[in-house]
Amino acid sequence: MDALVxxxxxxxxxxxxxxxxxxxxxxxxxxxxxxxxxxRASAGLAECVAGVRLHGTGRAVRFAPNGREALGPLPPARSxxxxxxxxxxxxxxxxxxRDAAPRALDxxxxxxxxxxxxxxLERHGPAQTTMADPALxxxxxxxxxxxARARALRLLGFAPGLPVLVAxxxxxxxxxxxxxxxxxxxxxxxxxxxxVGVVLAAAIDPxxxxxxxxAGIGAADGPTDSWRQAHTALRFTTPLRPVVRHRDLGALAxxxxxxxxxxxAAPDVAAVGRVAAAPADLETLEAYCAEGSVRRTAERLxxxxxxxxxxxxxxxxxxxxxLTSPAGATRAGVALALWRLLDx
Numbered sequence: 001m002d003a004l005v006x007x008x009x010x011x012x013x014x015x016x017x018x019x020x021x022x023x024x025x026x027x028x029x030x031x032x033x034x035x036x037x038x039x040r041a042s043a044g045l046a047e048c049v050a051g052v053r054l055h056g057t058g059r060a061v062r063f064a065p066n067g068r069e070a071l072g073p074l075p076p077a078r079s080x081x082x083x084x085x086x087x088x089x090x091x092x093x094x095x096x097x098r099d100a101a102p103r104a105l106d107x108x109x110x111x112x113x114x115x116x117x118x119x120x121l122e123r124h125g126p127a128q129t130t131m132a133d134p135a136l137x138x139x140x141x142x143x144x145x146x147x148a149r150a151r152a153l154r155l156l157g158f159a160p161g162l163p164v165l166v167a168x169x170x171x172x173x174x175x176x177x178x179x180x181x182x183x184x185x186x187x188x189x190x191x192x193x194x195x196v197g198v199v200l201a202a203a204i205d206p207x208x209x210x211x212x213x214x215a216g217i218g219a220a221d222g223p224t225d226s227w228r229q230a231h232t233a234l235r236f237t238t239p240l241r242p243v244v245r246h247r248d249l250g251a252l253a254x255x256x257x258x259x260x261x262x263x264x265a266a267p268d269v270a271a272v273g274r275v276a277a278a279p280a281d282l283e284t285l286e287a288y289c290a291e292g293s294v295r296r297t298a299e300r301l302x303x304x305x306x307x308x309x310x311x312x313x314x315x316x317x318x319x320x321x322x323l324t325s326p327a328g329a330t331r332a333g334v335a336l337a338l339w340r341l342l343d344x
Contacts, residue, residue, distance in 0.1 A: 017104075024112075025115065028116055029115075039061045042113045044067065046109055048099075050095070051063075051074070054091060060074055079098035080102050080107065081094070082094050082111060084118050091130065130188055131189075132190060136152045137198050141226075165204045166198065166199070166218045167182070167204055167230050168216045170213070171197060171212065175190035178197070181208050183205070188200065200223070206243045209243050213243075215244075216233025216234030216236070216243075229246035233253075235340070235341050256341055268331060272319070272336050274318065275318055284308065289332055
């Protein structure tokens with residue numbers, strides 16, 4: 001390799017530099033260095049600050065060319081950024097922070113940097129990434145024996161004895177991005193099981209689910225019961241209430257156990273189905289059942305309260321109940337929830 005570099009350097013200095021970059025990272029990978037060492041070495045080679053961030057942890061590791069950790073906030077604009085791919089999923093990013101324009105070999109340097117980070121992640125196992133083997137996740141949330149569940153949790157990187165929260169998610173976004181967003185600072189794993197996204201995490205922030213996602217969050221200590229609760233809570237989600245925690249459902253969770261045929265046969269549920277044929281009426285009914293007053297419903301829908309009042313009266317007539325009375329509002333809310341459970 002060295003002899004080839006010398007010969008090429010006489011012909012093309014850029015080609016020689018490229019070979020040196022490749023050899024540099026090949027050496028680092030053979031030495032099995034960790035992520036901080038890779039960032040430190042990359043900074044020295046690039047002669048500028050270099051960084052790496054994993055989506056699973058959200059923490060950036062940055063080093064300056066002098067070998068010291070780069071302090072201060074991450075600059076909003078980085079000169080060159082590359083994704084780190086692991087099993088065809090983006091597990092993180094690497095970048096350079098130059099004040100001037102990128103140099104000729106920056107793209108190659110970052111490509112090899114990203115490959116080296118991916119190799120390090122594979123060596124250290126799945127605990128460093130967000131995406132997980134669905135078979136392991138199924139062992140965690142399924143009804144298997146506790147020994148197999150404990151082993152699967154260890155393989156996924158969760159410390160023994162600590163609680164693990166479970167969320168059931170439906171989203172068009174990559175699950176690893178969702179997991180990294182709702183649990184940015186602690187351990188999180190995601191996988192698709194039976195067509196539903198599963199998020200296993202040490203902590204889940206309900207406010208951080210991305211727009212358009214639907215999520216149910218379990219409350220039980222054990223992953224099996226927590227998954228069952230999360231799946232139930234997911235069925236209660238609506239466009240106006242896209243994230244539901246099972247603990248917030250209370251006795252309403254019992255509605256999920258009503259046989260579907262019995263729910264369909266209920267006249268109130270059938271009436272809600274007829275109202276739902278008009279999307280604006282369904283949205284108004286859902287908002288009114290959630291808010292409990294005409295004025296708050298009008299504020300939520302950005303409408304005049306008199307217009308909402310007239311619409312509520314008309315919808316109540318179609319349902320055959322007085323929505324302005326406590327009994328009528330409760331009756332409509334239960335019927336709406338049962339209809340949603342059938343639809344979901």
